[in-house]
Amino acid sequence: MAKIVVYSMAYRGDVFPYVPIASGLARAGHDVVFVVPEEYHPLFAAEPFRCASSGTDFAPKLLDEHAEYVARWGKRFGGGLMLHLYFGELTIPYLPQLHAALEAEVADADLLFSHPAAAVSGSMAAELHDVPLVVGDLFPMIMLSEYDPISSLPYPGRRVNRMLIRGMRSRLMDPMFSAKGFRAFRRQLGLSNDGWNVMDARLSPLANLALVPSAYYPPRPDWPDNYTMVGFTPWEGPDGGRLDSEVTEFLDAGDAPVVVTLGTSAASAQPQVFDQALAALDAHRERAVVLASNDDLAADLAQRVGAQHLVRPFIPLAPLLRRSKAIVHSGAHGTNSLALLAGVPSVIAPCLFDQVAHGRRQQELGTGAWVRRKRDLPKAVATILNPANGYTERAQAFSEQISQEDGTARTITELERILDSTSS
Numbered sequence: 001m002a003k004i005v006v007y008s009m010a011y012r013g014d015v016f017p018y019v020p021i022a023s024g025l026a027r028a029g030h031d032v033v034f035v036v037p038e039e040y041h042p043l044f045a046a047e048p049f050r051c052a053s054s055g056t057d058f059a060p061k062l063l064d065e066h067a068e069y070v071a072r073w074g075k076r077f078g079g080g081l082m083l084h085l086y087f088g089e090l091t092i093p094y095l096p097q098l099h100a101a102l103e104a105e106v107a108d109a110d111l112l113f114s115h116p117a118a119a120v121s122g123s124m125a126a127e128l129h130d131v132p133l134v135v136g137d138l139f140p141m142i143m144l145s146e147y148d149p150i151s152s153l154p155y156p157g158r159r160v161n162r163m164l165i166r167g168m169r170s171r172l173m174d175p176m177f178s179a180k181g182f183r184a185f186r187r188q189l190g191l192s193n194d195g196w197n198v199m200d201a202r203l204s205p206l207a208n209l210a211l212v213p214s215a216y217y218p219p220r221p222d223w224p225d226n227y228t229m230v231g232f233t234p235w236e237g238p239d240g241g242r243l244d245s246e247v248t249e250f251l252d253a254g255d256a257p258v259v260v261t262l263g264t265s266a267a268s269a270q271p272q273v274f275d276q277a278l279a280a281l282d283a284h285r286e287r288a289v290v291l292a293s294n295d296d297l298a299a300d301l302a303q304r305v306g307a308q309h310l311v312r313p314f315i316p317l318a319p320l321l322r323r324s325k326a327i328v329h330s331g332a333h334g335t336n337s338l339a340l341l342a343g344v345p346s347v348i349a350p351c352l353f354d355q356v357a358h359g360r361r362q363q364e365l366g367t368g369a370w371v372r373r374k375r376d377l378p379k380a381v382a383t384i385l386n387p388a389n390g391y392t393e394r395a396q397a398f399s400e401q402i403s404q405e406d407g408t409a410r411t412i413t414e415l416e417r418i419l420d421s422t423s424s
Contacts, residue, residue, distance in 0.1 A: 002110035002419050003031040006049070007102060007122045009058045010086070013263060013334030014115055015040055017138060017211050019235040020408045021113070021415075022049045028412065033105050043238050055101030056094045064294060070351065071270055079151050079353025080176050086117065087198075092181035095121060099185070106131050111419055116202040120182060123201060127191055132422045134415060135204045136211050138333045140229070141357035144168060144199060145220040151353050169197045203227070207418055209411055213402045216340065217361065230414065231407025232337040237316025247289075247320070250310045254287055256325040257310075258385075259344075261291035261317065262351070263332040271297060273349050276374065277328045278305055280381040289324070291315055318342070325392070326384055328377075331355030331362075340367065343399030345384040345391035349377055367395040 006022045008015045015036060026032040032049035037059035041051045063070075066085055073081040091098065098121055106112055106125040112133045114122045119135050126133040137143075142151055144165045149155035156164070167173065174180055177198035186193055207226050210217075214229040243251075251257070260277045262270070274290060274297075281288050290311040292298035302311040317335060321327065321342035329335045331348040336358045339346045346368030348359035362368030368391070369380035384391040 001029040001031065002423075003033070003108060004111045004113060004415070004419075005102070005105045005109045006032065006034045006113050007036075007054075007118050008034075008115035009037050009054050009056075009118055010115075011063065011263065011332065012060060013332040014117075014138065016235045016334050017233045017337070018113070018115070018136060019044065019047060020233050021136070021411050023047045024408055024412045025049075025415065028416070033109075035102055035105055046239055052105055053101055055097035055099075056090070058090050058094075060293070062090070074352040075350060075356060082352065083177055087120070087178040088181070091121060092178050092185075095181070095185045098122075099124060099189075103128070110423065111415065113415060114204075119204065120198055120201045121185075123204075124186060124189055124191060128189060132206055132418065133204045134206060134418055135202070135208045136233075136411065137203070137208055137227075138211055139354050140210045140212050140217045140219075141361075142354060143220065143223055143227070145222050147220050147222065168199050171197075173198070206422075207414070209414055211407055211411065212337075213405050213407065215398075215402050215405075216365075228414065230410040231405035232341055232402065233407045233411060234318055234338055234341055236318050239316075241316040241319045243316065243319050247310065247312075247315055250289070251323050254308075256323060257287040257289045258381075259289050259291065259317070259320060259324045259327040259329075261293075261327070261335060262330045262349075263293065263335055270349075270351055273328075273330075273374070273377065274301055275304075276377045277347070277381065278309065280378040281309075282306065283378070284382065284385055286325075286385065289315065289320060291317070328381065331358035333358070336362070340395070341399055341403060343392075343396040345369075345395045347371060347377065347380045347384055349374070349380075365394065365398060367391065367398050 004025055006018050008018050022032050022034050026048040033052050034049050035052045035054050037054050037057055039059040044051055069085055102122055103125040107129050109131050112126045112131050114135055116135050116137045123133055146158045146161045179198050183193045210229045211233045213231040219229055258281055288309045292301055292313055295313050298311050298313040317338050321344055324344055326345050327339050328347040331350045346362055348368050349371040350356045350359050359370035363370040369383050371377045371380050383389055
C-alpha cells in the first residue's frame with residue numbers, strides 16, 4: 001500500500017474535513033500521516049492515522065490572538081487583507097520550519113493531499129521529491145471564473161472579470177499575496193518561478209477535488225478540467241462523535257435547542273454575536289447550546305446566560321445538530337456543511353470573505369438567512385424559526401439531496417485511482 005501525506009492547518013474548518021478522508025485511507029491499508037499543528041493531535045488520538053507536527057502553531061489558539069485584525073479586515077476589500085495575516089505574518093517568516101516538517105514526511109511518500117492554502121508552500125516539497133500533489137479544495141466560491149464575482153466583491157460582468165482575472169495572476173498582486181517571500185524561498189530551494197503565481201499555486205496541476213457537492217455550488221464552465229466536485233466530507237468528531245452525559249441530559253430535558261456557534265474565527269473576532277443571538281432566542285423562549293470555541297469565552301458566557309442554555313467551548317457538532325432545530329453560525333465551511341447535511345436551517349452572520357459566499361448561497365437555496373448587517377440578526381432568527389416560512393422543510397429536502405453523495409468515499413476512490421495512474 002501507499003504512503004499518503006495529508007496536509008492542513010489554521011482553523012478547525014480548515015482541518016476537520018480532511019480527517020474522515022485520512023482515516024478512510026488508513027483503514028484501507030495505506031500508511032497515512034496527517035501533517036498538522038500539534039494543537040490538533042490530541043483530538044485525533046483515536047483516529048487510525050499518524051499525526052506529525054507541521055512545524056508551527058498556525059492553529060486556533062494562535063489565530064485567537066489576531067481577533068482584532070480579523071474583525072477589522074475579514075470581509076473588507078474581498079478579504080484581500082486577510083492574506084497579509086495568513087501568508088505575510090503566519091507563513092512567510094516560518095517557511096523553513098514548515099518546509100522541513102513537511103519534507104520529512106513527503107520525501108518518501110507516494111502522494112501529498114493538501115488544503116489549497118497550505119499547498120502554496122506545501123507544493124514545494126512535492127516538487128522537490130517528484131511526489132504527486134492533489135488539492136482538496138474547500139473553497140470553490142473563490143475559484144477564478146468570468147461568471148462569478150472575485151471573492152465577495154461586486155460582480156462587474158464577464159468582460160471586466162476576464163481582465164480582473166488576468167490581473168489576479170500577474171505580479172501586480174504580489175504585495176497582497178506576499179508572493180515575493182514565496183518566490184524567494186522557491187529560488188532558495190532551486191525551484192523555478194517561471195509562470196508561478198499564488199492564485200494558481202493553490203491548485204494542483206494534476207488533480208483537484210472540491211470537497212463540496214455540485215448541488216450546493218455548481219461547477220462553472222471555465223473551471224479547469226482537472227477540478228472535480230466530490231461532496232462534503234463530514235467528521236463526526238473525537239471519539240466517534242460521542243456526546244457526553246451532561247449534553248445528552250440537557251438535550252433530553254426539553255425541546256430541541258438552537259445551536260449557536262461562530263467557529264474559531266468569528267468567536268474571538270465578533271463575540272458580541274453570541275449575546276445578540278441569545279437575546280433573540282430568549283425573546284422566542286428557545287433553548288440554546290452555545291459552542292464558544294475557547295475556554296475563556298465559554299467561562300464568560302456561562303456566567304451571563306440563563307439556565308435554559310448550555311455553554312461549552314466545544315461539542316462534536318454532527319451528532320448535536322441531529323438533535324437541534326436550527327443553528328446560528330458564521331458560515332465557515334465545516335459548520336456550514338454539517339448544518340446542510342443535518343437538514344437544519346441556518347442563520348449565517350459572516351466574519352470572513354469566504355463565509356459571505358455561504359451566507360449568500362444558503363439564502364438563494366432558502367435553507368438559511370444571511371445576516372448582512374449586525375442589527376438584522378434578531379429578524380433573521382425570527383424568520384427561520386417561523387414554521388410558516390418553510391426553512392426547515394427546505395433544509396431537510398436539500399439534506400436528502402446532498403446526502404446521496406458520499407464525499408468521503410468518493411475522495412478516497414479518486415485518490416486511489418490517482419495513485420494507480422501515477423505509479424504505473
